[in-house]
Amino acid sequence: MPELPEVEVLVRHLHPRLVGEVIRSASVTDRRMARPTPPARLMGFLNGARIIHVQRRAKFILFDLQPAGSAVGSTTRVISHLGMTGRMFLQPVDSPLPRHTVVHWEQGDRRFVFTDPRRFGRFTLDDDSLQNLGPEPLDPDFMDCDLQAILGRSRQPVKVRLMDPTRIAGIGNIYASEILFVARIHPSTRCCDLTQAQGLRLRDCIRKVLEEAVRLGSGLDLDFPGGEPGTGGVFYYGSRGAKSDSEAPEHFRVYDREGEPCRVCESRIRREVEAARSTFFCPRCQPPPRNPNST
DNA sequence: ATGGCTGTTATCCG
DNA sequence: CCGGATAACAGCCA
Numbered sequence: 001m002p003e004l005p006e007v008e009v010l011v012r013h014l015h016p017r018l019v020g021e022v023i024r025s026a027s028v029t030d031r032r033m034a035r036p037t038p039p040a041r042l043m044g045f046l047n048g049a050r051i052i053h054v055q056r057r058a059k060f061i062l063f064d065l066q067p068a069g070s071a072v073g074s075t076t077r078v079i080s081h082l083g084m085t086g087r088m089f090l091q092p093v094d095s096p097l098p099r100h101t102v103v104h105w106e107q108g109d110r111r112f113v114f115t116d117p118r119r120f121g122r123f124t125l126d127d128d129s130l131q132n133l134g135p136e137p138l139d140p141d142f143m144d145c146d147l148q149a150i151l152g153r154s155r156q157p158v159k160v161r162l163m164d165p166t167r168i169a170g171i172g173n174i175y176a177s178e179i180l181f182v183a184r185i186h187p188s189t190r191c192c193d194l195t196q197a198q199g200l201r202l203r204d205c206i207r208k209v210l211e212e213a214v215r216l217g218s219g220l221d222l223d224f225p226g227g228e229p230g231t232g233g234v235f236y237y238g239s240r241g242a243k244s245d246s247e248a249p250e251h252f253r254v255y256d257r258e259g260e261p262c263r264v265c266e267s268r269i270r271r272e273v274e275a276a277r278s279t280f281f282c283p284r285c286q287p288p289p290r291n292p293n294s295t
Numbered sequence: 296a297t298g299g300c301t302g303t304t305a306t307c308c309g
Numbered sequence: 310c311c312g313g314a315t316a317a318c319a320g321c322c323a
Contacts, residue, residue: 002302032317059303084302085319100319118318120303129304156312165304172302275313278301 002082004059004137004170005213010088011056013222017090018051021107023065030102030119037125045076045125046105058133058169061088079127083120089113089222134168137206138214147206148199151191158194158202159187160275168206174255177280179209181254186286187272187279193289254280 002010026046028039048068052075055062063078080103082088090110097104103114103123114123122129134150135142150168151161161167162176171179180187183205185198194202253263258271262282272279 006302081303083304083318086302116318117320118302120317122304154311160312163303174302276315 002059002084002086003172003175004056005175005210005217007056007059007061007082007170008138008214009217009220010082010222011054011061012218014061014088015054017110018054018063018107018112021051023047023049023051024106026103026105028103028123030116032119033102033116033121033123035122035124035126042078042123042125045078049076051107057130057136058165059172060130076125077127079122079124079130080114081122081129083116083118083122085118086114086116086121088115132166134164134166136169137171137210142207143203145203146199147203148194148196151194151199153192155190155192157188157274158185158191159279160277161191162206163277170210171206173277173279174252175209175213177255178253179205181281181286182209184285186288187274187281189289254282256280 023046026043028034028042028046031039034042045065045067049065051063052066053062053064055064059081061080061082063080064075065078066072066075080088090112091098093106093109093111095111098113098115100115100117100119101113102116102119102121103112105112114121135145151158152167154161159176159180162171162179163173177187179202183198183202185194185202189198254269256278257269257280260269261267262269262285265282265284267282267284269280270283272281
């Protein structure tokens with residue numbers, strides 16, 4: 001369940017371990033992940049390339065590579081996405097290749113591995129997905145943006161729009177619910193009915209909730225003793241997928257807590273479906289919007 | 296055991 | 310153009 005915070009934590013983990021390394025024996029085993037780039041072309045770029053930079057944009061992970069034999073300063077960018085089930089980690093080169101490995105290479109004495117059982121992810125040279133992304137919630141100037149203007153005067157529920165990457169980058173299904181709870185805004189509130197105060201509060205809560213999640217995730221050890229997640233540390237720190245509390249440092253406020261007591265007022269958390277996605281909220285802390293015509 | 300649910304996003308419709 | 314539905318897929322849980 002990688003959303004912005006998980007991807008941010010992963011990138012902070014990978015950056016110092018990858019930058020400066022030279023890629024050997026790269027293999028891209030799934031052409032759907034690489035589409036529309038032919039896997040052979042991608043492997044050609046990877047082999048012998050030096051990793052110059054690893055960064056996050058929205059939920060995308062960008063690898064800037066200096067291909068073998070090319071001048072210093074000329075880089076090629078690989079755009080990757082974890083989809084719903086993607087994982088990236090390093091393992092000893094003599095470890096068995098995990099199931100569902102879609103990309104792997106050797107660097108130094110370790111192997112970089114990208115696994116994705118559901119194969120909703122990407123690993124490609126095609127940068128189209130980067131063209132229409134909204135502002136980054138963790139950028140300093142995000143706190144100056146006019147969120148009401150960004151969301152627009154749409155009748156669409158605010159929860160659905162929060163998850164629209166062309167409006168704001170990086171908010172997925174889990175954090176959309178979490179953010180609206182902290183902002184005390186009902187998820188089905190139409191964007192056009194948001195008050196100015198709600199717009200300001202929502203912007204501040206987006207930042208606050210995502211920053212907090214990054215901070216929680218930053219304490220995790222992503223070096224897995226056996227070379228594979230689940231054998232030691234953890235990558236996903238959501239409520240699903242965690243085998244124990246120690247593997248789930250994050251306690252969601254509302255997500256996946258239907259029927260459980262609100263941590264603020266003890267009302268039962270409710271689940272509703274917006275645009276075919278589960279949405280969780282507290283009916284008391286997040287009252288439905290008053291009909292704007294009634295006053 | 297079967298079927299319904301799941302993190303994302305691109306693409307298809309009306 | 311907008312918004313809703315669907316598809317891509319495997320695993321997990323009831």
